[in-house]
Amino acid sequence: MTVLTWVAGVSLLAWVWLLLAQGFFWRTDVRLPGSAADPGGGAEAWPTVAVVVPARDEAAVLPLSLPSLLAQDYPGRAEVFLIDDGSTDGTGDTARSLGALHGGLPLTVASPGELPAGWTGKLWGVRHGIALATERTGAEYLLLTDADIAHEPDSLRALVAAARAADLDMVSLMARLRVETVWERLIVPAFVYFFAQLYPFRWINRPGGRTAAAAGGCVLIRRSAVEAARVPESIRHAVIDDVALARAVKGGGGRIWLGLADRVDSVRPYPDLGELWRMVSRSAYAQLRHNPAVLAATVAGLVLVYLVPPLAALGAAAAGAWPLCALGAAAWAVMAATYLPMLRYYRQPLWLAPLLPFTAALYLLMTVDSAVQHYRGRGAAWKGRTYARPDAPV
Template sequence: MIWLALAAAIAWAVLLLGRGMFWRARDDDRDAARLPAPAHWPEVQIIIPARDEAETIGATVRSLARQDYPGRFSILVVNDRSRDATGALARAAGAEVLEGQGRAPGWSGKLYALQQGLQVVAGRGHEFLLFTDADITHAPDSLRRLVQRAEAGGLDLVSLMARLRCESWAERWMIPAFVFFFQMLYPFRWSNDPAARTAAAAGGCVLLRRDAFEARGGLAPIRGRIIDDCALAGLMKSGGSAIWLGLTERVRSERAYEGMGTIRAMVARTAYAQLGYNPALLLGMVLAMGLVFLAPPLLALFATGAAKWLGLAAWCAMVVAFTPMLRRFGLAAERAILLPLIALAYLVFTLDSAWAEWRGRGGVWKGEALSRE
């Protein structure tokens, strides 16, 4: 038991002192207003894939139409076979609407919707592309700050992790941990470092320099990837592009997760894909989660001697690490004590993701399962 406790304590020492200090949650766009304005404001083409998004598409398009961007920009919504009024509401809000076709073999649903949009705008004169989701709203200066950062830093990809909705009881308990775990897997500081191999983006808001994006082959090289945002970041960075990802208050998700079931479905869609559909990696993840998140409280509560104190130290480190993320969401730091139970829920969601894949129902997006080919 002492060796288990020592391993857990070492793991948390590494997480706190290494991995780009991800837990401090300070890699964000608060400096955006201080960035220099470019001499020329490039034209931007915004593309929004949407299927059955009548509840949010109007607010999304209106927030983009009201941007204070000094240059030219256009908004295209790809209405991907919606069964509701998504297309009509997008037009009423001021967007150009393309009626999408069925998913082509080998493509994920979202990426093929984006690809159809790219084909329509191929002959236009835009220098940047903004991919954003149909449930994302933007502050009036969002586009301007994105372009400022790209131009000031010579970046080919700039992405913002939208502030996720955190209002229902399920959201307050689960959503801060979702962002925490994402940053633990993909430390933003490492992703933003050209010398590091880590590459990540948040698919709700991705600005791309068009010529660099097209030089990497566009979306075709990642057409079947479910975790398309990080795959796109990896494609760009591996090709020599400088990329940047940060937290933000300017871009917000309007997607509501009223209960645990909807959060489970959101996580289960991509969790096993994150592990490369590899049972060995799944087992390794279960063991790692057990060591890092479950062993410390169990040792602190039930072990004796040195094992108990090491477990307690690891649990305290867990609380310290999770507190900054809770504060970003305006939640009490005391909630961090229950991170082991939250992590256990995410572990169950991951196992559910693997089970869905084994049953041929993995990667479901808007009711459509992506079959791996």
């Protein structure tokens, strides 16, 4: 019992530290900076923006997302470039039909050609889209957004205004993910919670800070920052491309910002556990740099921080070991309290907060499975493609 009590005490101390010293990651008040007023002078005062949408087999979600981009109420010039990366479900034709049906911003549908070795499909599409947009529009800003992201009509205006008001080179919004099924309720809010724990938004947004991350579904970036960071060429192999992009831009001296979205939503459904499992496990081991030692430390950390508190509280209560029970219950209570703001943000019942250890256990298993799939040669698989480690021979 003495050893278990010490372990539970360390877990409680870890939660106190996370609560107070990890950039207040659990708060959900990091939202888009106050947008600037119309600068005056009409449309010419607003910079030209090119919206680049890489897409592969996205015909099912495009009717829910692409019309929202075409309907953007942006005072300046803006064009949409959808890059169809070898889709087999008619993605390109669907996009053209939606463009003809809805009108709005000019739409160009193009193909990036055969994927070369050493590139991920999304970044190859982004590269082609940026080159095409630069040639056609000379855009000052680029909005990189995924095919499953829907934007309210004022989204682009707000992003550009915020970037200009704060002189930011990159503004990224963590789109509100869909939460409708039982498994989405259990896993999706925790996904954003864990992301913020790894990359506290306040640390990311601090000028001169070393922490860098972005949300790849919605990134507004100054084209000069793209050129200075030599992206996407410099990160062409990155599976977790949004974090790699943020590091490249911030490492090159650019100012970046990341926050939670109010009016940008993902429309992609994850109806069952299998879909969510694949979404997490495809990149989890890449996040750990394919390092077995880091994997072992991550598993140990997840057990200590998320699983020890409920096991100590419930097991010690059954055994009548009340000091151990008190330590476990206190750590569990702090954990649940830090999860409440995210549940409120996702408009979910607050009784889900004590279930966070169960969700963490699922993420632990997903992470281990990601490593197993990697060593079986099936790691980082997405949309029919499997990507090797960055240092693997091509």
